[in-house]
Amino acid sequence: MNENTNTNDDRTAAETAEEAELRTDGGEASETSRSSSELRTDGGEPSDERGPSSELRTDGGAITPADDDSPSFRERKERTDGLSRLTYEYFERSRREDQVLRDDSDYVERDVLGFPAWPHEMIRNLSITSFFVGVILFVSATMPPPLEAPANPTSTPAVILPDWYLYWSFGILKTQALNLELAVLGGQTIATDRTFAVLLHGPIIVMLFLVPFLNKGSARRPVEQPFWSAVGVFGVILSFTLSLLAIKNLMAARIPIWTSHMQLWLSFVLPFIGATIAYAVLKSMREGYMYDLNRRYYRLRPPR
Amino acid sequence: MSLERTEEFDRGDWLEDKELSRVERGYLLTLMWLDKRLRLVDYLELLEDAYYKTNLQMPKSHTEQYNLDNKFWYWYPLYSLGSLSIIAYVLLAISGALLGFYYSPSATSAAGADATIAYNQIVFIQTDLNFGFMLRSIHRWAAQFMVAAVFLHMIRVYFTGAYKEPRELNWILGVVLILLTLLFGYSGYVLPWNQLAFWAAQIGLEMALSVPLIGEWAAQLLFGGFSPGAPTLMRMYILHVFVLPFVVTSLIAIHVGIVWMQGIAEPH
Numbered sequence A: 001m002n003e004n005t006n007t008n009d010d011r012t013a014a015e016t017a018e019e020a021e022l023r024t025d026g027g028e029a030s031e032t033s034r035s036s037s038e039l040r041t042d043g044g045e046p047s048d049e050r051g052p053s054s055e056l057r058t059d060g061g062a063i064t065p066a067d068d069d070s071p072s073f074r075e076r077k078e079r080t081d082g083l084s085r086l087t088y089e090y091f092e093r094s095r096r097e098d099q100v101l102r103d104d105s106d107y108v109e110r111d112v113l114g115f116p117a118w119p120h121e122m123i124r125n126l127s128i129t130s131f132f133v134g135v136i137l138f139v140s141a142t143m144p145p146p147l148e149a150p151a152n153p154t155s156t157p158a159v160i161l162p163d164w165y166l167y168w169s170f171g172i173l174k175t176q177a178l179n180l181e182l183a184v185l186g187g188q189t190i191a192t193d194r195t196f197a198v199l200l201h202g203p204i205i206v207m208l209f210l211v212p213f214l215n216k217g218s219a220r221r222p223v224e225q226p227f228w229s230a231v232g233v234f235g236v237i238l239s240f241t242l243s244l245l246a247i248k249n250l251m252a253a254r255i256p257i258w259t260s261h262m263q264l265w266l267s268f269v270l271p272f273i274g275a276t277i278a279y280a281v282l283k284s285m286r287e288g289y290m291y292d293l294n295r296r297y298y299r300l301r302p303p304r
Numbered sequence B: 001m002s003l004e005r006t007e008e009f010d011r012g013d014w015l016e017d018k019e020l021s022r023v024e025r026g027y028l029l030t031l032m033w034l035d036k037r038l039r040l041v042d043y044l045e046l047l048e049d050a051y052y053k054t055n056l057q058m059p060k061s062h063t064e065q066y067n068l069d070n071k072f073w074y075w076y077p078l079y080s081l082g083s084l085s086i087i088a089y090v091l092l093a094i095s096g097a098l099l100g101f102y103y104s105p106s107a108t109s110a111a112g113a114d115a116t117i118a119y120n121q122i123v124f125i126q127t128d129l130n131f132g133f134m135l136r137s138i139h140r141w142a143a144q145f146m147v148a149a150v151f152l153h154m155i156r157v158y159f160t161g162a163y164k165e166p167r168e169l170n171w172i173l174g175v176v177l178i179l180l181t182l183l184f185g186y187s188g189y190v191l192p193w194n195q196l197a198f199w200a201a202q203i204g205l206e207m208a209l210s211v212p213l214i215g216e217w218a219a220q221l222l223f224g225g226f227s228p229g230a231p232t233l234m235r236m237y238i239l240h241v242f243v244l245p246f247v248v249t250s251l252i253a254i255h256v257g258i259v260w261m262q263g264i265a266e267p268h
């Protein structure tokens, strides 16, 4: 405090004291960072060596550089040999490589891989989940499950249905007509109707597993990848139409002029229609609306 | 030498200078009094330290970084669907454990009764047991909500492209998880051994049987025979309360562990 009063004698002691107090939080660094660039996008730690000239930080900043004082993996594991030694040497090497990459990185794409689950995500999630528990309890109290009739192997009920989340699978069982059409092509059925329907589950599940390996690249948002979003829309609508197939008897009974042939046909046409619309909409949004909306975002990560 | 203690720092002068209101002055004096006895300052410092450590290491969220707050906040709830699946799963575990005290997976009928023991136990839970009606209701509804949340979670992951590069493994784990969740639901659906349960088992059995080559073997393994009966119920029960809980719980732990390590994919 004395020093300060000496250097700025025209100020009152109280003012200087207040200033000194204010600065205890970030020290000099926070002041320079405030003035150097308004576009600083990191957490605020002054780890930016390139200074104010680099206009945008995209790596989330504040990635703590490896501490050079800490013993290297090799030092720690001097006496081990063989495979474990090799592993540690690799670790050490890749750590060094990472550091080099980080040091002279000027790429702006995909530097940020993810945001911390805690607390960014969890705080919000915790509040939403507690609401969710409330909803579950409320619904359970107001709509308890009915008691069905006991199992009777001798009388088949008119309506057999699984829970709603398996309707899609049950719907696939009702696609025998498709098998017949294939049969026309090949001259004879490849498999019985039921086998055919059960096997149809296979490709669907395999497609799900393959998604990350089919669609690569840095695009994330639907507008950045109209085609793959259209595929997604196709899948979502298909899951609905397949589910409706499961109850096609009920629908035919309720709705006049409804035939199950018509429904089967719609089940596979509607997804295509939905996908086409989604593709068209996203494609046109991509150029105009979204680009203006987030020009800065795209400067970092131009759409492909 | 005087025995009177001297103040090390001249707090009196400092207080004069500050020109405090009476409330502020009272507060400050209390604080000083407490601090002298309890060393409050030390604890405040610890708190402050922790606060800055956390905050300095944390990158800004995507929306903060690119000023997207006004555009994207309404997508935020979709990012909690994974957590919703977990909380529903926890509810299921609790209510399921309680139901387990009263249920019995026996498809034989007690002497003189026309319904099976399993079914009768469900009736008992629903009609006689205190809170039993609610318990079964909670278990039922939490299951519906969990499956719905998992479906929607998958859809959100798909449409935000969150399955890409470092996260393929988690997507694959997720597909396994959703299949196991469905199996969980199916095996639970069979347990009350009512009409719907029985015929659902019948259809499942027929589906298993119609798989080429391994069909009969699969039917034996999962359903314990070629038509639904006591062994079917037993197998579904073991699957539902023993096998799947362990497998699914560990897979969820791994799934979330990976999310924890990788962070949530941008953008928000």
Ligand code: HEM
Pocket: A114, B078, B079, B080, B081, B082, B083, B085, B086, B150, B153, B154, B157, B162, B163, B167, B170, B171, B172, B173, B174, B175, B177, B178, B181, B252, B255, B256, B259, B263, B264, B265, B266
């Ligand atoms: C039992 C079911 C599941 C549980 C409990 C669960 C839980 C979670 C949680 C808590 C997260 C954190 C982010 C968020 O909440 O959105 C997450 C992320 C993720 N989940 Fe799941 N999940 C389940 C099923 C699935 C399924 C079916 C898929 C996809 C097929 C999937 C793929 C992913 C992926 C790729 C991430 C990373 C997303 C990101 O980083 O933004 N999960 N999961």
